[in-house]
Amino acid sequence: MQAAVVAPGMPHGTLPLLYTFHFYLFGFIAIISALLFVTRKSPVAAALWLVNTMFCLAALYVMLDAQFIGAIQVLVYAGAIMVVFLFVIMLLNLGQAGTISDARGLGWKLTAGAVSVVMLAQIFALTRAKTPINLTLPQGFAARQVEQTGAIAPVAGPLFNEYLLAFEVTSVLLLAAVVGAVILGKQRGDEHAR
Amino acid sequence: MLAEALFFSAVLFTIGVFGVLIRRNAIIVFMCVELMLNAVNLTFVAFAQSYGAAGQVFVFFVMTVAAAEAAVGLAIIIALFRHRQTVNLQNINLLKG
Numbered sequence: 001m002q003a004a005v006v007a008p009g010m011p012h013g014t015l016p017l018l019y020t021f022h023f024y025l026f027g028f029i030a031i032i033s034a035l036l037f038v039t040r041k042s043p044v045a046a047a048l049w050l051v052n053t054m055f056c057l058a059a060l061y062v063m064l065d066a067q068f069i070g071a072i073q074v075l076v077y078a079g080a081i082m083v084v085f086l087f088v089i090m091l092l093n094l095g096q097a098g099t100i101s102d103a104r105g106l107g108w109k110l111t112a113g114a115v116s117v118v119m120l121a122q123i124f125a126l127t128r129a130k131t132p133i134n135l136t137l138p139q140g141f142a143a144r145q146v147e148q149t150g151a152i153a154p155v156a157g158p159l160f161n162e163y164l165l166a167f168e169v170t171s172v173l174l175l176a177a178v179v180g181a182v183i184l185g186k187q188r189g190d191e192h193a194r
Numbered sequence: 195m196l197a198e199a200l201f202f203s204a205v206l207f208t209i210g211v212f213g214v215l216i217r218r219n220a221i222i223v224f225m226c227v228e229l230m231l232n233a234v235n236l237t238f239v240a241f242a243q244s245y246g247a248a249g250q251v252f253v254f255f256v257m258t259v260a261a262a263e264a265a266v267g268l269a270i271i272i273a274l275f276r277h278r279q280t281v282n283l284q285n286i287n288l289l290k291g
Binding site: 015023027034037047053057061063064065072073076077080081084085089102104108111112113115123124131135136137142154158163166173176178180184 | 195197198199200201202204205206207208209210211212213215216217218219221222224225226228229232235236239240242243244245246247248250251253254255257258259260261262263264265266268269270271272273275281282
Protein backbone atom coordinates (compact mmCIF):
# COMPACT_ATOMS: atom_id res chain seq x y z
CA MET A 1 0.00 0.00 0.00
CA GLN A 2 2.91 2.30 0.77
CA ALA A 3 4.29 1.75 -2.70
CA ALA A 4 0.89 2.15 -4.31
CA VAL A 5 0.59 5.62 -2.81
CA VAL A 6 3.94 6.59 -4.26
CA ALA A 7 2.89 5.38 -7.68
CA PRO A 8 0.25 7.95 -8.76
CA GLY A 9 1.21 10.58 -11.25
CA MET A 10 4.27 8.75 -12.43
CA PRO A 11 4.39 7.42 -15.97
CA HIS A 12 4.12 3.69 -16.21
CA GLY A 13 7.80 3.02 -16.77
CA THR A 14 8.97 4.58 -13.51
CA LEU A 15 6.97 2.68 -10.93
CA PRO A 16 9.07 2.17 -7.80
CA LEU A 17 11.26 -0.86 -8.15
CA LEU A 18 10.06 -2.27 -4.83
CA TYR A 19 6.43 -2.08 -6.00
CA THR A 20 7.19 -3.95 -9.21
CA PHE A 21 9.24 -6.51 -7.32
CA HIS A 22 6.45 -7.21 -4.85
CA PHE A 23 3.86 -7.39 -7.60
CA TYR A 24 5.84 -10.08 -9.40
CA LEU A 25 6.65 -11.81 -6.10
CA PHE A 26 3.01 -12.17 -5.07
CA GLY A 27 1.96 -13.06 -8.60
CA PHE A 28 4.46 -15.87 -8.90
CA ILE A 29 3.73 -17.16 -5.38
CA ALA A 30 0.07 -17.28 -6.41
CA ILE A 31 0.88 -19.25 -9.57
CA ILE A 32 3.19 -21.69 -7.76
CA SER A 33 0.61 -22.23 -5.01
CA ALA A 34 -2.06 -22.83 -7.65
CA LEU A 35 0.13 -25.43 -9.34
CA LEU A 36 0.77 -27.15 -6.01
CA PHE A 37 -2.97 -26.97 -5.29
CA VAL A 38 -3.81 -28.76 -8.52
CA THR A 39 -1.20 -31.48 -8.05
CA ARG A 40 -1.64 -32.35 -4.34
CA LYS A 41 -3.23 -35.73 -3.64
CA SER A 42 -4.66 -34.86 -0.23
CA PRO A 43 -7.74 -32.61 -0.45
CA VAL A 44 -6.76 -30.82 2.77
CA ALA A 45 -3.31 -29.91 1.44
CA ALA A 46 -4.89 -28.79 -1.83
CA ALA A 47 -7.37 -26.58 0.03
CA LEU A 48 -4.60 -24.98 2.09
CA TRP A 49 -2.55 -24.21 -1.04
CA LEU A 50 -5.65 -22.63 -2.55
CA VAL A 51 -5.97 -20.47 0.57
CA ASN A 52 -2.37 -19.38 -0.02
CA THR A 53 -3.22 -18.44 -3.62
CA MET A 54 -6.15 -16.39 -2.40
CA PHE A 55 -3.99 -14.52 0.11
CA CYS A 56 -1.53 -13.64 -2.66
CA LEU A 57 -4.40 -12.44 -4.81
CA ALA A 58 -5.56 -10.24 -1.92
CA ALA A 59 -2.07 -8.71 -1.85
CA LEU A 60 -2.29 -8.07 -5.60
CA TYR A 61 -5.70 -6.40 -5.13
CA VAL A 62 -4.22 -4.06 -2.50
CA MET A 63 -1.38 -3.19 -4.87
CA LEU A 64 -3.91 -2.49 -7.64
CA ASP A 65 -5.62 0.16 -5.44
CA ALA A 66 -8.54 -2.10 -4.48
CA GLN A 67 -7.93 -2.27 -0.72
CA PHE A 68 -11.55 -2.97 0.16
CA ILE A 69 -11.75 -5.85 -2.30
CA GLY A 70 -8.50 -7.19 -0.85
CA ALA A 71 -10.00 -7.22 2.64
CA ILE A 72 -13.18 -8.86 1.36
CA GLN A 73 -11.08 -11.44 -0.46
CA VAL A 74 -9.40 -12.46 2.79
CA LEU A 75 -12.63 -12.41 4.80
CA VAL A 76 -15.04 -14.05 2.36
CA TYR A 77 -12.88 -16.23 0.13
CA ALA A 78 -9.94 -17.31 2.27
CA GLY A 79 -11.98 -17.08 5.45
CA ALA A 80 -15.53 -18.19 4.83
CA ILE A 81 -15.68 -20.15 1.57
CA MET A 82 -12.48 -22.13 2.08
CA VAL A 83 -13.45 -22.96 5.66
CA VAL A 84 -16.70 -24.40 4.33
CA PHE A 85 -14.67 -26.49 1.87
CA LEU A 86 -12.36 -27.76 4.62
CA PHE A 87 -15.39 -28.45 6.77
CA VAL A 88 -16.96 -30.63 4.09
CA ILE A 89 -13.65 -32.44 3.45
CA MET A 90 -13.44 -33.32 7.14
CA LEU A 91 -17.15 -34.12 7.38
CA LEU A 92 -16.86 -36.63 4.54
CA ASN A 93 -13.57 -37.92 6.00
CA LEU A 94 -11.62 -37.41 2.78
CA GLY A 95 -8.48 -36.22 4.53
CA GLN A 96 -6.24 -39.18 3.66
CA ALA A 97 -4.49 -39.07 0.33
CA GLY A 98 -4.39 -42.07 -1.96
CA THR A 99 -7.42 -43.97 -0.74
CA ILE A 100 -8.88 -43.41 -4.18
CA SER A 101 -6.78 -42.84 -7.27
CA ASP A 102 -7.67 -39.27 -7.94
CA ALA A 103 -5.72 -37.98 -10.94
CA ARG A 104 -6.91 -39.16 -14.32
CA GLY A 105 -4.82 -41.23 -16.73
CA LEU A 106 -2.04 -40.10 -19.06
CA GLY A 107 -4.36 -39.58 -22.02
CA TRP A 108 -6.52 -37.21 -19.99
CA LYS A 109 -3.44 -35.38 -18.74
CA LEU A 110 -2.06 -34.86 -22.25
CA THR A 111 -5.46 -33.67 -23.49
CA ALA A 112 -5.78 -31.35 -20.51
CA GLY A 113 -2.29 -29.96 -21.16
CA ALA A 114 -3.10 -29.33 -24.82
CA VAL A 115 -6.39 -27.65 -23.94
CA SER A 116 -4.58 -25.50 -21.37
CA VAL A 117 -1.92 -24.37 -23.84
CA VAL A 118 -4.53 -23.48 -26.46
CA MET A 119 -6.61 -21.62 -23.89
CA LEU A 120 -3.59 -19.73 -22.58
CA ALA A 121 -2.72 -18.67 -26.13
CA GLN A 122 -6.29 -17.50 -26.70
CA ILE A 123 -6.35 -15.48 -23.49
CA PHE A 124 -3.00 -13.87 -24.29
CA ALA A 125 -4.29 -12.97 -27.74
CA LEU A 126 -7.32 -11.36 -26.07
CA THR A 127 -5.22 -9.35 -23.63
CA ARG A 128 -3.40 -7.75 -26.55
CA ALA A 129 -6.66 -6.20 -27.76
CA LYS A 130 -6.55 -2.42 -28.04
CA THR A 131 -8.99 -0.49 -25.89
CA PRO A 132 -10.06 3.05 -26.79
CA ILE A 133 -7.76 5.54 -25.13
CA ASN A 134 -10.58 7.95 -24.26
CA LEU A 135 -12.08 5.37 -21.88
CA THR A 136 -8.87 5.14 -19.90
CA LEU A 137 -8.64 7.08 -16.65
CA PRO A 138 -5.58 9.25 -16.11
CA GLN A 139 -2.56 7.52 -14.62
CA GLY A 140 -2.86 7.12 -10.85
CA PHE A 141 -6.54 8.16 -10.77
CA ALA A 142 -7.61 5.19 -8.66
CA ALA A 143 -4.84 5.77 -6.09
CA ARG A 144 -5.77 9.47 -5.80
CA GLN A 145 -9.43 8.54 -5.40
CA VAL A 146 -8.54 6.19 -2.54
CA GLU A 147 -6.41 8.91 -0.95
CA GLN A 148 -9.20 11.49 -1.14
CA THR A 149 -12.32 9.47 -0.29
CA GLY A 150 -11.00 6.37 1.44
CA ALA A 151 -10.91 2.80 0.20
CA ILE A 152 -14.62 2.02 0.48
CA ALA A 153 -16.28 5.04 -1.16
CA PRO A 154 -15.14 4.27 -4.74
CA VAL A 155 -16.82 0.84 -4.48
CA ALA A 156 -19.84 1.96 -2.47
CA GLY A 157 -20.76 4.79 -4.87
CA PRO A 158 -21.53 2.69 -7.95
CA LEU A 159 -22.78 -0.22 -5.83
CA PHE A 160 -25.60 1.81 -4.27
CA ASN A 161 -26.40 3.98 -7.30
CA GLU A 162 -26.03 2.34 -10.71
CA TYR A 163 -26.02 -1.24 -9.46
CA LEU A 164 -28.58 -0.94 -6.66
CA LEU A 165 -31.08 -3.25 -8.38
CA ALA A 166 -28.41 -5.90 -8.93
CA PHE A 167 -27.39 -5.54 -5.30
CA GLU A 168 -30.96 -6.15 -4.15
CA VAL A 169 -31.39 -9.11 -6.50
CA THR A 170 -28.20 -10.57 -5.00
CA SER A 171 -29.97 -10.86 -1.66
CA VAL A 172 -32.69 -12.96 -3.30
CA LEU A 173 -29.97 -15.14 -4.84
CA LEU A 174 -28.38 -15.67 -1.45
CA LEU A 175 -31.73 -16.53 0.12
CA ALA A 176 -32.42 -19.06 -2.63
CA ALA A 177 -28.94 -20.55 -2.14
CA VAL A 178 -29.46 -20.89 1.62
CA VAL A 179 -32.85 -22.55 1.17
CA GLY A 180 -31.46 -24.85 -1.52
CA ALA A 181 -28.48 -25.84 0.61
CA VAL A 182 -30.69 -26.63 3.59
CA ILE A 183 -33.07 -28.75 1.50
CA LEU A 184 -30.23 -30.62 -0.22
CA GLY A 185 -28.40 -31.18 3.02
CA LYS A 186 -31.50 -32.34 4.88
CA GLN A 187 -31.23 -35.92 6.07
CA ARG A 188 -33.31 -38.15 3.79
CA GLY A 189 -35.49 -40.71 5.48
CA ASP A 190 -36.24 -38.71 8.62
CA GLU A 191 -39.36 -40.78 9.17
CA HIS A 192 -37.13 -43.87 9.08
CA ALA A 193 -35.11 -42.49 11.98
CA ARG A 194 -38.18 -41.72 14.01
CA MET B 195 0.73 -3.14 -13.94
CA LEU B 196 -2.27 -4.01 -16.15
CA ALA B 197 -0.34 -6.32 -18.48
CA GLU B 198 1.31 -8.18 -15.60
CA ALA B 199 -2.00 -8.64 -13.77
CA LEU B 200 -3.62 -9.95 -16.95
CA PHE B 201 -0.72 -12.38 -17.37
CA PHE B 202 -1.11 -13.73 -13.82
CA SER B 203 -4.86 -13.93 -14.25
CA ALA B 204 -4.57 -15.87 -17.52
CA VAL B 205 -2.13 -18.35 -16.01
CA LEU B 206 -4.27 -18.88 -12.91
CA PHE B 207 -7.40 -19.40 -15.01
CA THR B 208 -5.62 -21.95 -17.16
CA ILE B 209 -4.36 -23.81 -14.08
CA GLY B 210 -7.97 -23.94 -12.92
CA VAL B 211 -9.11 -25.40 -16.24
CA PHE B 212 -6.26 -27.93 -16.11
CA GLY B 213 -7.29 -28.97 -12.62
CA VAL B 214 -10.93 -29.43 -13.62
CA LEU B 215 -9.80 -31.70 -16.45
CA ILE B 216 -7.30 -33.89 -14.61
CA ARG B 217 -8.85 -34.41 -11.17
CA ARG B 218 -11.58 -36.87 -10.28
CA ASN B 219 -12.29 -35.72 -6.74
CA ALA B 220 -15.50 -33.67 -6.92
CA ILE B 221 -14.42 -31.31 -4.12
CA ILE B 222 -11.09 -30.52 -5.79
CA VAL B 223 -12.82 -29.96 -9.13
CA PHE B 224 -15.10 -27.57 -7.31
CA MET B 225 -12.14 -25.74 -5.77
CA CYS B 226 -10.62 -25.43 -9.25
CA VAL B 227 -13.77 -23.61 -10.33
CA GLU B 228 -13.24 -21.24 -7.40
CA LEU B 229 -9.68 -20.66 -8.62
CA MET B 230 -11.04 -19.74 -12.05
CA LEU B 231 -13.46 -17.28 -10.47
CA ASN B 232 -10.53 -15.76 -8.56
CA ALA B 233 -8.54 -15.35 -11.76
CA VAL B 234 -11.46 -13.50 -13.35
CA ASN B 235 -11.68 -11.29 -10.26
CA LEU B 236 -8.04 -10.35 -10.70
CA THR B 237 -8.80 -9.25 -14.27
CA PHE B 238 -11.72 -7.16 -13.04
CA VAL B 239 -9.61 -5.44 -10.39
CA ALA B 240 -6.76 -4.81 -12.83
CA PHE B 241 -9.11 -3.20 -15.34
CA ALA B 242 -10.87 -1.28 -12.58
CA GLN B 243 -7.61 0.54 -11.92
CA SER B 244 -7.60 2.05 -15.40
CA TYR B 245 -11.29 2.09 -16.34
CA GLY B 246 -13.16 3.07 -13.17
CA ALA B 247 -14.26 1.40 -9.95
CA ALA B 248 -17.31 -0.35 -11.48
CA GLY B 249 -15.04 -3.35 -12.00
CA GLN B 250 -14.62 -3.65 -8.26
CA VAL B 251 -18.41 -3.74 -7.87
CA PHE B 252 -18.47 -6.67 -10.27
CA VAL B 253 -15.86 -8.44 -8.15
CA PHE B 254 -18.24 -7.97 -5.25
CA PHE B 255 -21.05 -9.66 -7.18
CA VAL B 256 -18.79 -12.47 -8.35
CA MET B 257 -17.84 -13.16 -4.74
CA THR B 258 -21.50 -13.27 -3.71
CA VAL B 259 -22.30 -15.70 -6.51
CA ALA B 260 -19.26 -17.79 -5.53
CA ALA B 261 -20.45 -17.97 -1.94
CA ALA B 262 -23.94 -19.06 -3.03
CA GLU B 263 -22.42 -21.56 -5.46
CA ALA B 264 -20.16 -23.00 -2.76
CA ALA B 265 -23.10 -23.47 -0.39
CA VAL B 266 -25.31 -25.21 -2.96
CA GLY B 267 -22.48 -27.17 -4.58
CA LEU B 268 -21.15 -28.54 -1.32
CA ALA B 269 -24.68 -29.48 -0.26
CA ILE B 270 -25.01 -31.41 -3.53
CA ILE B 271 -21.67 -33.12 -2.91
CA ILE B 272 -22.76 -34.12 0.61
CA ALA B 273 -26.05 -35.48 -0.75
CA LEU B 274 -24.15 -37.42 -3.42
CA PHE B 275 -21.75 -38.81 -0.84
CA ARG B 276 -24.63 -39.93 1.33
CA HIS B 277 -26.16 -41.67 -1.66
CA ARG B 278 -23.04 -43.23 -3.21
CA GLN B 279 -20.41 -43.23 -0.42
CA THR B 280 -17.92 -41.59 -2.82
CA VAL B 281 -17.02 -38.24 -4.32
CA ASN B 282 -15.02 -39.79 -7.16
CA LEU B 283 -16.48 -38.39 -10.37
CA GLN B 284 -15.80 -41.64 -12.22
CA ASN B 285 -18.35 -43.45 -10.05
CA ILE B 286 -20.95 -40.73 -10.47
CA ASN B 287 -22.24 -41.39 -13.98
CA LEU B 288 -25.99 -41.13 -13.59
CA LEU B 289 -26.30 -38.81 -16.62
CA LYS B 290 -23.86 -40.73 -18.80
CA GLY B 291 -25.48 -41.68 -22.13
